[in-house]
Amino acid sequence: MVKKQYVCRNCKMFTTEKECPNCKSKDLSASWKGVVIINKMEDSEIVKALKVNKPGKYALFVG
Numbered sequence: 634m635v636k637k638q639y640v641c642r643n644c645k646m647f648t649t650e651k652e653c654p655n656c657k658s659k660d661l662s663a664s665w666k667g668v669v670i671i672n673k674m675e676d677s678e679i680v681k682a683l684k685v686n687k688p689g690k691y692a693l694f695v696g
């Protein structure tokens with residue numbers, strides 16, 4: 634069984650828990666579009682665009 638994935642509205646990181654593993658926010662959304670995997674923080678436009686601060690799995694848009 635696949636766990637439902639939520640996206641943090643604050644930092645856009647994916648989680649299957651009820652709390653964001655990155656920023657500990659509980660403001661999660663089940664409505665999201667696009668998946669971005671960030672492996673390293675260097676020279677990536679997407680890192681700047683998403684304003685993320687560590688590698689991980691992020692959504693492009695959060696509803």
Ligand SMILES: [Zn+2]
Nearest residue numbers: 641644653656
């Ligand atoms: Zn977060």
